[in-house]
Amino acid sequence: MTPEPLVETRSVGRSFGRLEVLSGFDLKVEAGEVLGIIGPNGAGKSTLLAVLGGAIPPTTGTILLDGVDVTRRPSHWRARHGIATSYQVPRPFLGMSVLENLLVAATFAAGSRGHRAQAAAVDSLQRTNLERFANAEASSLRLLDRKRLEVARALASGPRLLLLDEIAGGLTEQEVPELVELVRSVAASGVTVIWIEHVVHALTAVATRLLCLSYGRVLAEGEPAAVLASPEVRRIYLGLDPEVAAPAGGPDA
Amino acid sequence: MTDLLSRRSASSTQRVSRWTPSSAVGTSAGAVLIVALAALPYLINLATIYAMIDLFVLLILASTWNLLAGFGGMVSVGQQAYIGLGAYSLVTLADLLGVNVFLAIPIAAIVSALVAIPVSYLAFRLVGGYFAVGTWVIAEVFRLVTIQIPQVGGGAGVSISAMSGFPRDLRIAVGYWVALVCVVVVVGSCVLLVRSRFGLALTALRDDPTAAATSGVNVDASKRLVYLISAAGAGVAGTLIAISTLRVQPSGVYDVQWSAFMIFMVVIGGVGTLEGPIIGAVIFWLLKQALAEYGSAYLIGLGILGVLFVLFARRGIWGLVSRRGRVDLFPVGYRLRLPDQTRRKQ
Numbered sequence A: 001m002t003p004e005p006l007v008e009t010r011s012v013g014r015s016f017g018r019l020e021v022l023s024g025f026d027l028k029v030e031a032g033e034v035l036g037i038i039g040p041n042g043a044g045k046s047t048l049l050a051v052l053g054g055a056i057p058p059t060t061g062t063i064l065l066d067g068v069d070v071t072r073r074p075s076h077w078r079a080r081h082g083i084a085t086s087y088q089v090p091r092p093f094l095g096m097s098v099l100e101n102l103l104v105a106a107t108f109a110a111g112s113r114g115h116r117a118q119a120a121a122v123d124s125l126q127r128t129n130l131e132r133f134a135n136a137e138a139s140s141l142r143l144l145d146r147k148r149l150e151v152a153r154a155l156a157s158g159p160r161l162l163l164l165d166e167i168a169g170g171l172t173e174q175e176v177p178e179l180v181e182l183v184r185s186v187a188a189s190g191v192t193v194i195w196i197e198h199v200v201h202a203l204t205a206v207a208t209r210l211l212c213l214s215y216g217r218v219l220a221e222g223e224p225a226a227v228l229a230s231p232e233v234r235r236i237y238l239g240l241d242p243e244v245a246a247p248a249g250g251p252d253a
Numbered sequence B: 001m002t003d004l005l006s007r008r009s010a011s012s013t014q015r016v017s018r019w020t021p022s023s024a025v026g027t028s029a030g031a032v033l034i035v036a037l038a039a040l041p042y043l044i045n046l047a048t049i050y051a052m053i054d055l056f057v058l059l060i061l062a063s064t065w066n067l068l069a070g071f072g073g074m075v076s077v078g079q080q081a082y083i084g085l086g087a088y089s090l091v092t093l094a095d096l097l098g099v100n101v102f103l104a105i106p107i108a109a110i111v112s113a114l115v116a117i118p119v120s121y122l123a124f125r126l127v128g129g130y131f132a133v134g135t136w137v138i139a140e141v142f143r144l145v146t147i148q149i150p151q152v153g154g155g156a157g158v159s160i161s162a163m164s165g166f167p168r169d170l171r172i173a174v175g176y177w178v179a180l181v182c183v184v185v186v187v188g189s190c191v192l193l194v195r196s197r198f199g200l201a202l203t204a205l206r207d208d209p210t211a212a213a214t215s216g217v218n219v220d221a222s223k224r225l226v227y228l229i230s231a232a233g234a235g236v237a238g239t240l241i242a243i244s245t246l247r248v249q250p251s252g253v254y255d256v257q258w259s260a261f262m263i264f265m266v267v268i269g270g271v272g273t274l275e276g277p278i279i280g281a282v283i284f285w286l287l288k289q290a291l292a293e294y295g296s297a298y299l300i301g302l303g304i305l306g307v308l309f310v311l312f313a314r315r316g317i318w319g320l321v322s323r324r325g326r327v328d329l330f331p332v333g334y335r336l337r338l339p340d341q342t343r344r345k346q
């Protein structure tokens, strides 16, 4: 008997009016995996994460967590059961300090109280290099630091499944490896990760599996190098001539 | 490795504090102010004491409406439903059922909160502007139902006899002290609420409901609880109006003007903060005293002032004060002590 995947979608579909962003989408993610997701803008990647996190209900299909149907469970229930989201467009609590932002997740998602919640918040501040901004109002942070805060808050909720949406864009040459190291350490502590990213070389450094999404359809899926080498991915996503040998990295390299 | 992590965490928790210099000063000043206010009836004339009761009612209304709109994101135009319910509950309890008039105040607050439970299930089906209009309609229904009840005087209203045991001067002073206790309890509860675990959820909800839900906050339940609490607050305000004016009329207590006042005070003072509504209530009260003789022109002036604030100072007066960073007069925040940073700055 194989164990249930941590999270599974069964023919999940989501439409916005007439626009069908996802349809018949099937996905299984095993505990401990780091699934990288790539795909052109507007492919439905962020919508997929929002459907998993509960912010957007699917129009059709089923979502399972540990084999249990959670399709109708609201966001806060999913957060308390280990799904944490770092949104592509950061959604900080602007009137709160950075520390307080993290305390919210540590208190309500992780269910810690008092000193334990504070310890979790401070720990994720340190892991994301945000400690010096601890008392700054979130509204005073620049976009890049807001993205860090987004990741820090997701970490502070003590997740089992971490959903990351484009967190590497705009980082410097030195910062990308730091971020990769952070994701690697999070994964090493037993957290399952789904990471959407355009900075492909960052993804391939940690992803155990890669999925390329294009307009609600899976173009390719599997071992990262194989996915990047697949002719369809090279043509549609990377914009390369499928006949020419693949260079290292992605469109950003 | 885990050992190292947990030890680091243990030491870091001692670095989180909840008091700031400003909140220490603010809270001490508040305590001194309360003592001074309690002594006031011995010091100033009765007309001013009477006017102060009005200020306390406004403080309660502004603080609780701010919880609802500023933290819960629910812009209600119907809190007068609970002002009326509180006032009529007091009359019913004290005059018809013979309950001690002071005991009737907390009971009336509980009645308001209980009635707010079914009402919330109705009102929460609506969002944004529809919620605002819906709450107004609900308040009108409360008024129409009250008019149908002859025991409390129907449309003409009812006088209160529960306070008639006191001679006039003492009655006003007692009304004042009761109102002072109520304002301290209500505003103090707002502070404790925002400082509590639930306050953390509320503040998150204020800033971004979607992110709050993703961080584990039960948004619907939190909103409902806030709605009940502000209904109780409006109910308390209603009881104070009844006790001080000695007469309750449907057209007075259910007047939508109360909502206009609440919006004005909170917008002027600073929405979504604890300090803002207090400042707004004091300013509104002063304007009311100074400009009352101008009749409707004064209301138009208030309206224009409110619109100017919405357009040019969205965070109100308190937002202007704390523009260069957050200033708390109450110890509601969390701060991390950063030893290495102070060293780096030097």
Ligand SMILES: Nc1ncnc2c1ncn2[C@@H]1O[C@H](COP(=O)(O)OP(=O)(O)O)[C@@H](O)[C@H]1O
Pocket (backbone or CB within 6 Å): A016, A019, A021, A039, A040, A041, A042, A043, A044, A045, A046, A047, A048
């Ligand atoms: N809330 C929404 N309402 C309407 N359309 C939306 C909404 N969210 C996303 N879309 C549309 O769905 C498509 C997929 O969006 P998204 O999932 O953000 O793509 P990606 O993250 O892959 O770039 C886009 O065409 C976008 O305009």
Ligand SMILES: [Mg+2]
Pocket (backbone or CB within 6 Å): A045, A046, A047, A088, A165
């Ligand atoms: Mg996206």
